[in-house]
Amino acid sequence: MDHVDPDALDLLRARAHWLTADLLAVPAAVLPQGAGPQEITWSLAVAPDGGIDRRGDGAVEELPLTVALAGLPDALARRWPHLAACHALRPDAETAARAAVLLTGQVALLGRDGTGARVLATSLQIPGVLDDLYAEAAAHRVLGVSWAGERGRRVPTVAVWAPTARAVELLLWDGVPERPREQAWAPAGEPMRVPMQRGHDGAWTVTGTPSWADRCYRLELDHVLPRTGERRRVGTTDPWSVGLSLDSRHSVLVDLEDPAHAPPRWLEAPVPAAVRAVDQAIYELHVRDFSRDDDTVPAQERGSYLAFATEGEGRRHLRRLAEAGLTSVHLLPTFDLTSVPEDPAEQAHEAPGALATLPPDSSEQQRRVRAHALRDAFNWGYDPWHVLAPEGSYTSSPGQAHGGARTAQFRTMVAGLHELGLRVVLDQVYNHTTDSGLHRSSVLDRVVPGYYHRLDADGDVHTSTCCQNIATEHALARRLMVDGCVLWVRHYRVDGFRFDLMGHHSRADLEAVRAALDALTPEADGVDGSAVHLYGEGWDFGEVAGNARFRQATQGQLDGTGIGTFNDRLRDAVRGGSVHDADPRSGLGFATGGLDPRHTDLLQVGLAGGLRGLRLRSQETGQPVSGEEVDYGGAAGGYAASPEEVVNYVDAHDNETLWDTLTLKLPPDTPMVQRLRRNTLALATVTLSQGISFWHAGAELLRSKSLDRNSYASGDWFNRYDPALRDNGFARGLPPKPDNGPRWELMAPLLADSSLVPTEADMAVARGCALDLLRLRSAHPLLRLGSAEAIRRAVSFPVSGTEHGAPDLVVMLVDGRALDLAPRGDEGVLVVLNASTGERAVTVPGLAGQRWELSPVQREGADETVKGTRWRLAEGQVLVPGLTAALLVR
Structure with missing residues (x-):
C-alpha cells in the first residue's frame, strides 16, 4: 500500500456515511491510493463520553465492520444517488442493535492496513442512520x-x-x-x-x-x-x-x-374566495417598504403589520389594485429573521433628511447606509431563524411584542388584506439557514448536530445558496417545512406560499407540503387547504443540480402538481440580456428596443403559458416549432405541462427594477413618454399571459432603487415605495458597492440626469395604464384558460414567422369559438403588442370580414394612446399605435 496521506487521519472531516443501522458507505476517494476496500481492516470507533482525538486515538472500543461486496443495495442507491458508487461496510447484528445508543456518543470510522497501521480515520455523516432509526x-x-x-x-x-x-x-x-x-x-x-x-x-x-x-x-x-x-x-x-x-x-x-x-377583526374578516392558480394576479411586497414612508399612517404603525389594516396611502393603493383585478399580495419573509435587531434601542439609522441633501450621483449615501447595514431595521429577510414564528421587528412596538402579541398583530395584517379581497402569500425559506454549528442563530445544529444541513464530501455544510443549505431530503428537515406551511395556514389563514430557491428542494418535498395542506378542511381546521397555492424559484444549480441527490422541484419537473415556477424565459425576452450580465446594457429585449426574433419566440411561448407542447410558427426561422424546441441558451423555452406551472414576471425584489432596467438599457435621450409606454408594454406581457401574473410592488409606479440590483441590505433609503407618487426612488445616490461597484461608471451620469426623474404626473399615468391591464385580465377570461388542452385549441400567433410578422411585434389570438364553451360568452380576444415606436398596420391572416373592436376596458381607460387602435373589417387589419399593448374583442 502506498504512503498514507496524513490528511486521511482527520476526525474534523466527515468523509463516510452511516446510512442505516446495519450499513455504512465509504466513497472510493476516501480509500488510500492504490488500496481496495478488502485490503483494509475496518472498524467503528466509539466513545460514549467523547474523547477520540483528531487522528482517531482514544476510542473506548472498536467494533469490527465487514465489506459488503455487492455495494449499496438498490433501495439505498436510489435514496442516496450521490453515494450510489460507494463501498458498503456492515457491522455485526449486535453493533447494529446498539446504533441508537452509540450515536449519543462519539463515533468514527477507522481503517488499518495489513500491518495494523491506521490509514484512515474520519467522522461519519449520520442523517441517514438517524432517519432509519427514528423517522x-x-x-x-x-x-x-x-x-x-x-x-x-x-x-x-x-x-x-x-x-x-x-x-x-x-x-x-x-x-x-x-x-x-x-x-x-x-x-x-x-x-x-x-x-x-x-x-x-x-x-x-x-x-x-x-x-x-x-x-x-x-x-x-x-x-x-x-x-x-x-x-x-x-x-x-x-x-x-x-x-x-x-x-x-x-x-x-x-x-x-x-x-x-385572536383579534376580532381577524375572526370576522371574510376569507377571499378560492381562485384557480391561473386566475392569480400577484403583487410582491415588503412589509416595511409598504408603510415606512407613509405619513398618512400613525408613526408607531409605519413599517409594521398593523399598517395593512390602517387606512393610509398604501392601503388605498392596494384597494385600487384589488378593485382592478389584483388577487394576491405576496409578502417577502415575515418569519423570524436573524438580520434585523428587534430592539429599537439597538437599531441605527442615517437620518433621511441628511441623505436628501446629497447629490444624486454621490457615493456618500451608500457609504452612510452601509455603515449601519448590520443595525438598521431593513433587510429582505432571507435569513431564517425560527420559521414558525412571526418576525418581531414588524410589530408596532417590538420591545413589547412578546410571544402571542406578535401573533395578534400578524393576524391583524392578514385581516386587513382579506378585507380588501386580497389573498395573502408568504415567502418561505426552507432551503438554508443563516448559521450552522454552534453560532448564535444556529437553532437546528444546536439541537441535532450534523443532521439538518446538506453536507459535502468532507462533511462541511454546502453553501450554494450563499448560506447554510438545509437538506429537506432528511425526514425531520422536511417535517419542519411541512409543519411550517400547515401552521401558517391553520393558525394565520394565509392563502399561499412562495418557496425561495425551490430547486434545492425535491419534488417529493413539495408533494408532501401539498398533501398536508390538502388534508386541511373547513370543518376540522377552519380552512380549506386545497385552496392554498404554491409556487417558487425552480432554478437548477448547486450540489443538487441535475437531480444529483433527488428529483428536484425545478422548472419542467412539476407536471401534475399545480405548483408554479418563475419564468425567466419571458423575463429575459422582455428585458433583454440576463440578470447575471456584468454589463446591464448587454442585450436589448422586446420592451427595451431589441429586434431579436429569438426573444419574440420566447415571449410568445410565455404568453401561451410556457407550455413545452405548444405549437407555433417561429418568428426566427418561419418554421413550425414546439415550445420545447424554442431555444433558451441551450434549455427549452417552453418547459411546463400546464399553465399553472408558470409564473410570468419581468421584475421582482431581486435584480434591477423594471424602471431601472429601462433606464440602463434605453438611450439617455429617450423621451419620458416612451419610457412610460415601454414600462406598460413590459407589464402587459405578464398581465395578458396565460400563466400566473406576477408584479413587483411599485412596477406600476415606475419604482426605482436608484439602480441598485441587490437591495437586500441597502436600507430604507434605497428601497423606497411610494404609492403617494411623490418620489419613485430614482437619483438617491449611487447604490451600495457590493454587487454594483463595477457599474458605477455607467450609473453616475444617469443618476445626475434630472430629465430621467419621472414627475408625479408621469407616475399617475403609468399607474392608470397598469390598472387597466389588471382590468383587462379580470374582464377577459380567455386570457386565463387554465389548461394545456384549452390553450392548444384556442391560442395561436397568426402573424409569427409570416410576411406580416416582425421581431418587435406579437399578435396572440385566443379563439373562444374553438372551445366547447367560451368562458362568460367571450368569442375571442386579440392581443397586439407593438414594441416599435411608430404606428403599425398588421394584417391578421384569417380574420378578414370579422368584426373586432378595442376592449371596453381600454376604450374607457386611462391610456389615451391605445384608444387610437382601429380595425379594418374588409382587410382583417389592425392599426396599433407605437409602444402599445392593445386588446381587441370579437
Missing part, C-alpha cells in the same frame, strides 16, 4: 408546544426531537408581561430546570401546567459533539417555536388557539 416513529410526534384540555385550563407539552442528545432540560422562567411597558420586556432571574424524558422516537418531552402559558423557555442539551468529541451542554431556543421574546432570546409558550391572541 417513522417521529412522524407521529407533535413537535414544539402542543396544548390539551379545556379553554382556560389548557396544559402545554413541549417536545424536541434530539435523538443524539444524552439529556435535555427545559429552562422555564417565571413571570409574563402583564401590560405594555416603555422598555423591552425580558425574563429576570434564574430559570427553573425541568428534566425532559426521552421517547423511542428520539424526542424529549415534558408536560407542564396551565400556569406555564406565555412564559419564556429555552432548551439545554447534553451533547457529545460529533467531530471534536467534546462533551458540552448546549443552550438553544426551540426550532419549532411559535412564539418568541425580543430578539429571539427565548422561546415563548404560546397557545395559538388562545382567544387573547
